[in-house]
Amino acid sequence: MLSFGFPVMSQTCPATALLFDLDGVIIDSMPLHTQAWELYLKRLGKWVPDLEKRMHGARNDQIVSAFLGESLTPAEIFEHGAAKERLFREMMQPLLERHIVPGLREFLAAFEPLPKAIASNAEPANIDFVLDGAGLRGFFAETVDGHQVAHAKPFPDVYLRAAELLGTPPERCIVFEDSPTGVEAGRRAGMRVAGVGTHQGSLEGVEIMAPDFRDPRLAAWLTRELERC
Numbered sequence: 001m002l003s004f005g006f007p008v009m010s011q012t013c014p015a016t017a018l019l020f021d022l023d024g025v026i027i028d029s030m031p032l033h034t035q036a037w038e039l040y041l042k043r044l045g046k047w048v049p050d051l052e053k054r055m056h057g058a059r060n061d062q063i064v065s066a067f068l069g070e071s072l073t074p075a076e077i078f079e080h081g082a083a084k085e086r087l088f089r090e091m092m093q094p095l096l097e098r099h100i101v102p103g104l105r106e107f108l109a110a111f112e113p114l115p116k117a118i119a120s121n122a123e124p125a126n127i128d129f130v131l132d133g134a135g136l137r138g139f140f141a142e143t144v145d146g147h148q149v150a151h152a153k154p155f156p157d158v159y160l161r162a163a164e165l166l167g168t169p170p171e172r173c174i175v176f177e178d179s180p181t182g183v184e185a186g187r188r189a190g191m192r193v194a195g196v197g198t199h200q201g202s203l204e205g206v207e208i209m210a211p212d213f214r215d216p217r218l219a220a221w222l223t224r225e226l227e228r229c
Helices: 030-043 051-055 060-068 074-098 103-108 124-133 157-166 180-188 216-226
Strands: 017-020 114-118 142-145 173-177 192-194 207-210
Touching: 017 157, 017 207, 030 051, 030 060, 030 074, 030 114, 030 173, 051 060, 060 074, 060 124, 074 124, 103 216, 114 157, 142 157, 157 180, 157 207, 180 192, 207 216
Parallel strands: 017 114, 017 173, 114 142, 173 192, 192 207
Antiparallel strands: none
């Protein structure tokens, strides 16, 4: 047995893949993303109401346009987004390990035989920052971000692309999500979705809801799902 009572897999189900969002699932980053946006906007002399709610689950170019106006050029949108993300990484750097979602490492190790991918609207630099900085890269065979597909979440593109890269049919993929837009993307991809409640107590459309990866119900549920191979 592993920490938190996770079972070690005695046999694999090669037709099943696990797909993970990044922010709110791998790393509890929303508070610092919010702080980084507040600071960045303050430097520009701007204030945005309901900031956290409006940014949750959206791609960076969508957030920049929503916060700073639709009249920006693509180059301006990119630079504002890149500058804010540099600020976020600077703020997160000394705090990275403590923001990894509790129980994640043990959960990934317990189900290590299963192919895994990151499928996120996050910026590619942020995905690399988290996976490399926290030593998690080896758990994931593939990473897909919202800029690699035509449409970001809530469209299913990132999850369908991740499934394609792993060589797994969508119906044999299990998604781990923390936002309504991410849940919608996973469901529209024809995948089963488990909710991780780092920022809200419940999500519509998920098959199970857990506060984090320490919840023994999550590992038990996944084990039952694997038996359906």
